Amino acid sequence: MEIHGICAVSRLGAAPRIPASRTGSGSGNKEERNLLPVRVRFAPSPTGPFHIGGARSALFNWLYARRYGGVFIVRIEDTDLERSSRESEENILAALRWLGLDWDEGVEVGGPNGPYRQTERLELYQRCAEQLLRQKDAYRCYCTEAELAAEREALLARGALSGYSGRCRDLSPEDCARLEAEGRKPAIRFRVPDQDAIVVRDLVRGEVSFDCSDIGDFIILKSDGIPTYNFAVVVDDHSMSVSHVIRAEEHLSNTPRQILLFNALGWETPQFAHVSLILGKDRSKMSKRHGATAIEQYQEKGYLPEALVNFLALLGWSTGGEEEVFSLDELIQQFSLERVSKSPAIFDLDKLNWLNGHYIRQAPIEYITDLSIPFLEKAGYLTTPLAPERYEWLKEVVALVRKYLVCLEDLKDHVGIYFSEKVEILEDEAGEALAGSHVPALFAALERLVRDCPALSADAAKALLKAAGKEAGVKGKQIFIPVRAALTGSIEGPDLDKIMAILGKEKVAGRLAGALARDSS
């Protein structure tokens, strides 16, 4: 297996070791660093469906890359062998593409720093771990999970929950040999230095300081040779020359460990930006019980990617202006890390719904019609391929009902009357409207007029309605309500003349006759 990016590691020897006394996340001030080419990454672990929060992290990274002409990398953090799967990796990538977030380097597209799946870069981590071992910045730990669990429990009982006892910190080669003879497989632990404070310079949070004594020696390479998250990110972010690490706030407390690793390996740290979390209605971290959390679910319900992107961008970021609706291009123009909010945001489904409806109403009708087709198929209203006239007709249907939609899945509740043969009386009021004494005369007149009409356009329908009313001696609501009831089974809905035009002569006349027959029986 060939691993690119080894060059980055080979610089190791030459790079000056950053003294342990140094605090801070690396050299160079902000302005200086900003001149560096922007290289950001989205690094999901493929352990389940693509979460809303992950999507926002991906979006922010992508926007940042596009805003500054940088490179957006997608790397797969699949070191959790138990939970990772190709299936969810593909899921995530598909969702990324659906949202319109394309990547320049990474899994599937390749690039100079690949491979982009961590399980395919094991050799690299191995080598870096050995380096640390040689420098005495890491050591082999022979404790078993059971021993560690017991130790943790004891620690917890004393109320001091933190870290590792350091039992294997200073094992002699002989100790190691003996333990290995027992059949124990060592994990590799990082030796956290005696350093007072380590400060994270964060682009959204400012300087955040952590005390080293609060950080216990942590494992960087598991006993099976797989790296641990904190180790793999550092090695990869360096070897992929990542300039800015933009990720969720839950990683903030991991950052000092990572900085320690960067320092020990003699590497410069990237810039960090920790974006606050997305919370559910009850203010706790967004999870399944708060409703749909997977991007996939929104896609299935018929949310538009542009609405979701727009919504996600506004969660934790704002322009400062009054506008709320932004295309991807407009977001790129305006995005900046400086305007990312520090406080967590609650996922507001109402606003997403409004935005989605807004996009459904505003987008070109062909676009919405095309997106609607799979939903109509699924509801059993349509089979593809569509004849051209049928498509034109469908466009009119969609144009008529889209103002009622929150998402495309709602279509099925509004289009039944245009597809089905029979009308179902849905409301009591509709039945009552049909029972009016003037109704038979009105319907008879209208049915005749409709049948005699050469082409039932909306304009023609309007005129016919008026004429029929005149013949029956009624007007206004007395015309519209019963006709609407007969044609749609409901007393509310889109403009009646347009409904009639879409339904066509046959259906209109037939339904009128049907209502009459039903009424007299």
Add this chain to the structure above:
RNA sequence: GGCCCCAUGGUCAAGUGGUCUAAGACACCGCCCUUUCACGGCGGUAACCCGGGUUCGAAUCCCGGUGGGGUCACCA
């Protein structure tokens, strides 16, 4: 519990010491448009967590409290 982060209407948020009797959006309420519903338009209700400082002056700065969240794994 230790450590860390956060705190403007129900929600998203603008606001970076005076122009704040605090913007905008969603939701809610009302009016208008309309044959109905919806869309749309117009208007309205509603907020600086508490307590101390600093200052001529604080939503804005500092300290403390409270509340919420995150994190403490051979998970990421």
